[in-house]
Amino acid sequence: MTHVADLHTVLAALAEPVRLEMTRRLFVTGEAVGCAALYDTVTKATASHHFKILREAGIVERHALGQGAAYTLRFEEVEAAYPGLLAAVLNAAPTR
Secondary structure (H helix, E strand, O other), rough: OOOOOOHHHHHHOOOOOOHHHHHHHHHHOOOOOOOOHOOOOOOHHHHHHHHHHHOOOOOOEEEEEEEEEEEEHHHHHHHHHOOOHHHHHHHHOOOO
């Protein structure tokens, strides 16, 4: 399991609109979601890059799902590292 990155890295990951929307969708569902359901405005290659940034920041976790992947939000871990941050950012974010 990866740790949650430093605050600057977490905020930088969430500052990009596509990554913020991916994270918001995970927050709303509260469960593992197939990667294709988490983006609709970028190519698969670009989405893979965004998932990598979110994983490296410790915000999401990847799970094998057949030949694809699903992601879960590491809400509790981020909350433990930065209390209230993730909920505040996601609740303030405009929905797409």
